[in-house]
Amino acid sequence: MVKNQQGFTLIEMMIVLLVISVLLIITIPNVTKNNSTINSKGCEAFVRMVEGQVQAYRMDNNGAVPSFAELQGAGYLKEGEASCPNGKAISIDAVNGTVTVAGS
Numbered sequence: 001m002v003k004n005q006q007g008f009t010l011i012e013m014m015i016v017l018l019v020i021s022v023l024l025i026i027t028i029p030n031v032t033k034n035n036s037t038i039n040s041k042g043c044e045a046f047v048r049m050v051e052g053q054v055q056a057y058r059m060d061n062n063g064a065v066p067s068f069a070e071l072q073g074a075g076y077l078k079e080g081e082a083s084c085p086n087g088k089a090i091s092i093d094a095v096n097g098t099v100t101v102a103g104s
Contacts, residue, residue, distance in 0.1 A: 046090070050090060053077055057070070057074060065097040089102050
């Protein structure tokens with residue numbers, strides 16, 4: 001007596017591996033291509049957040065323009081938050097409190 005054994009054939013397994021490979025080939029380049037866009041958008045958002053913290057500090061301290069050290073010491077920013085996610089440094093203008101990204 002021969003039992004009816006069910007399972008995947010080699011051809012079916014090869015087709016599944018082919019489909020998975022095609023999906024990986026399509027998605028990986030798109031993710032790596034958009035990495036710089038993601039970092040630049042993150043930098044823009046971080047600059048806006050620092051601008052908001054500068055304004056909050058100025059309201060709380062009678063218009064005084066803070067430095068990064070003062071913002072961190074007063075709890076407006078976490079320690080070490082002085083650069084964008086893409087590594088570019090951020091500076092605060094000492095005269096008017098404008099936040100800018102180095103190299104922009």
